[in-house]
Amino acid sequence: MSSVRASLLPLILSLASLAQAQTPRPAQRVNTTGDNSASDNRSDGAGLAVQGARFVAVWCDQFATAAATQDAFVSVSDDDGITWSLPARIDTGDAPNQSDTEEAKVVITDDGTIVAIFEDKKDAAQQGSNNEDLFYNRSTDGGVTWLAAALPLNTPTAGAHVTSDIDRASITTSGNRVFVVWEEDSQAGLGLAEELWFTASGDSGATWSAPFILTTTAAPLPDVDDPKVIASGLNVVVTAISDAGGADDVYVWHSTDGGQSFAMQLVETDTAGDVNGTLASADGDLMVLAWLDNSNFFPGGYAAHALVSLDAGLTWGSEISLSVRVEATQFSNAIWLGIETQGDNVYAVYADDSEAVQATGPSGPTGQAASKVYAAVSNDAGATWSVDVPLDPADARRNNRPSVVATDFQVFVHMETGVNGGNGLAYVVSNDLGQTWLAPSIVVGAGPDVDSEDVHEGRTFAASDLTGTALSLFWDRPTAANELYVAGMEGGFGSIGTNYCGPSLPNSSGLSATIAASGSILAGGNPLTLIARDLPQNQFGYFLAGRTQGFFNPPGSQGFICLNGNIGRYNAPSEIGASGLSGSFQLDIDTNAIPVNPPAPILAGESWNFQAWFRDNNPTLTSNFTDGLEVVLQ
Numbered sequence: 001m002s003s004v005r006a007s008l009l010p011l012i013l014s015l016a017s018l019a020q021a022q023t024p025r026p027a028q029r030v031n032t033t034g035d036n037s038a039s040d041n042r043s044d045g046a047g048l049a050v051q052g053a054r055f056v057a058v059w060c061d062q063f064a065t066a067a068a069t070q071d072a073f074v075s076v077s078d079d080d081g082i083t084w085s086l087p088a089r090i091d092t093g094d095a096p097n098q099s100d101t102e103e104a105k106v107v108i109t110d111d112g113t114i115v116a117i118f119e120d121k122k123d124a125a126q127q128g129s130n131n132e133d134l135f136y137n138r139s140t141d142g143g144v145t146w147l148a149a150a151l152p153l154n155t156p157t158a159g160a161h162v163t164s165d166i167d168r169a170s171i172t173t174s175g176n177r178v179f180v181v182w183e184e185d186s187q188a189g190l191g192l193a194e195e196l197w198f199t200a201s202g203d204s205g206a207t208w209s210a211p212f213i214l215t216t217t218a219a220p221l222p223d224v225d226d227p228k229v230i231a232s233g234l235n236v237v238v239t240a241i242s243d244a245g246g247a248d249d250v251y252v253w254h255s256t257d258g259g260q261s262f263a264m265q266l267v268e269t270d271t272a273g274d275v276n277g278t279l280a281s282a283d284g285d286l287m288v289l290a291w292l293d294n295s296n297f298f299p300g301g302y303a304a305h306a307l308v309s310l311d312a313g314l315t316w317g318s319e320i321s322l323s324v325r326v327e328a329t330q331f332s333n334a335i336w337l338g339i340e341t342q343g344d345n346v347y348a349v350y351a352d353d354s355e356a357v358q359a360t361g362p363s364g365p366t367g368q369a370a371s372k373v374y375a376a377v378s379n380d381a382g383a384t385w386s387v388d389v390p391l392d393p394a395d396a397r398r399n400n401r402p403s404v405v406a407t408d409f410q411v412f413v414h415m416e417t418g419v420n421g422g423n424g425l426a427y428v429v430s431n432d433l434g435q436t437w438l439a440p441s442i443v444v445g446a447g448p449d450v451d452s453e454d455v456h457e458g459r460t461f462a463a464s465d466l467t468g469t470a471l472s473l474f475w476d477r478p479t480a481a482n483e484l485y486v487a488g489m490e491g492g493f494g495s496i497g498t499n500y501c502g503p504s505l506p507n508s509s510g511l512s513a514t515i516a517a518s519g520s521i522l523a524g525g526n527p528l529t530l531i532a533r534d535l536p537q538n539q540f541g542y543f544l545a546g547r548t549q550g551f552f553n554p555p556g557s558q559g560f561i562c563l564n565g566n567i568g569r570y571n572a573p574s575e576i577g578a579s580g581l582s583g584s585f586q587l588d589i590d591t592n593a594i595p596v597n598p599p600a601p602i603l604a605g606e607s608w609n610f611q612a613w614f615r616d617n618n619p620t621l622t623s624n625f626t627d628g629l630e631v632v633l634q
Contacts, residue, residue, distance in 0.1 A: 024427050024489050027445035027476065030075050031061050031484040033087050044070055045103035045119075046453050046473045046484060050462040051112065053080040055471055056143060058090065058104040058116045059484050062097075069097040072104045072118045076143035080464065081471045081488055090137045091120055093149030102132065103169065105458040109176045113204035114139045117180060119166050120150070123159045130190060133158040134166045134182055138205040153199055156211060157186045165190055168456070174231035176204045179259055181227045181238050187213075193223035196240055200259040214238060214253050214262055221251070226456055230282040234258040235312035239267075239278050239289050248274040250291060254313045267307055269319040272296040277456045283341040285312045286381050290322070290339040290348060298327035304334045304350045308382030322348050322376035325388045329354040331362035335371060338403035338455055340411075343529075345433050348376040349391070349402040349413050356397050371400045373415050377434035391415070391428045392440055399426070399440075401452045405463040405470050408531060408586070409518040412470035412489055414461050416450050417442070423450040425474060427489045432496065433518070443487045451475040451482060496528070497610075501551060501562035502627025508536045508618040509583055515543075515612050515626040523591065523604040523633040531586040532612035532626050535579040541614025542577060543570040543587055545594050549609050549628065558618060562611050562628030568595035579614065591633065607632050 046059035072091040119132040152158035164186035183194040227240040250268035273295040292302040304322040332354035356370035402415040425446035463470035471488035503512035511534035550564025577585025
């Protein structure tokens, strides 16, 4: 068993025991080493990344000096967000509070390297100008140490070049590759039309490719806004808005060689109106773009739209309307949007004021003062959607600014709740891939005025696939100024079914293996995934199924079968799992054909039982089992 997994065992077990409670963690402050005593403090950017049980927060903060001389800071939690390190400055290379730093963002590569980017006026000539450069810093030891001096990414125009300005950068990872895009007005001049720049690193930010402009001779565009970058393997997709056609439309640049070369295409199919902001999300070959669109074809204002690619951005499907009621309600608007992909699932959340407009007309409260939060969900890679699903049905139209994250088992939505100027924070959770949602859970200690970061500036909501915990960063005003806080929801390893016959006998990892399920609670062939966790590394195994529970020790095994009678085996070559370094494997099963003899479907109301059987060396060759899981589909 790895030392990391061993040290996490008490934590994982405690989280599993708390998973069903679904109680948010109380808000706790992150920027603990100083106060923003100035009442005009602005958030000016924060970012959050997660790997395993490690969460990393970055942000820009004045720390009781002045809003014009903010620095960038980092704090790390290695225990799933329960405790945090003291803030450490990462915009190193000049004296504290000497220059202004904004828009910090952070990612973690597969080898554990933390890479942060931020805008800064480090050059003396820039400090009296409107110019900022794009810098990065990195840590290879979990955030303990960082580069002594942060380095610029916009190397062709950094330093004394003060005739251009960086705006809205985006960063993503794929393996140990890091990709960054940003807007810059280096060609037209300060404050004028902005071009789209790109750079990449193949070694977790140790070295970077020479930055180049995507919007040049082969793709001339007068101005770009809201760039985003996503990646899967060597496939890199950059998206941005441009008004080349007279209105703001969505463009995509696609690379199949890790960002060495790109091809551009206009992907928005409805170009009759303006687009406000773009968002992008990827999971393997599934990529999704989303934005707010105010097409002239419908009477409402801005509505949430999306595009889906099933081939890692090479081609895109037709434009999808996610917020149908807005499009049908004159004078209403969708005013906030979040997007997440996970497996074949796509989750969009948005706030709109259509219900208020329908009730009182445009003369009543509208916008954020009268918005509700809705979800749009697809469980089949964007082929079909459930749209306009209210996440706060009992609320009096006062929730806004939602964002969404997902793990294998759960979907989490962060949203502000209450009147503007006095917002609190709530979480909404789905345990069945977004088909049903629990009532909003209010975060204790959040308020008197929660301010979420603009989703277009970077990710401040993240979930751990290892522990199931979702955390969000936000700004709050317990005093006269904004301070940075974190809160979260402790998720579960699977909320479908009931575990029995456990704990199983410990295997060579030192853990008791367990089984969980995620997916749909509905019968009729809907998606259901079985997951075996806490197995020994690099061992093979497969799942068992049956209608009858039992308990006996088969010869040659250290564990116990928790099934009896007609037992089905998922042991076809394509079904056998390998635990790998994660100590887990999973299988998407067909609930219309459980492999008993003869194969049978799971009918509504029937009780079926599942278990995983796996090889082990403990200390000699043997086998063991997870506990059992009873599932009743509706």
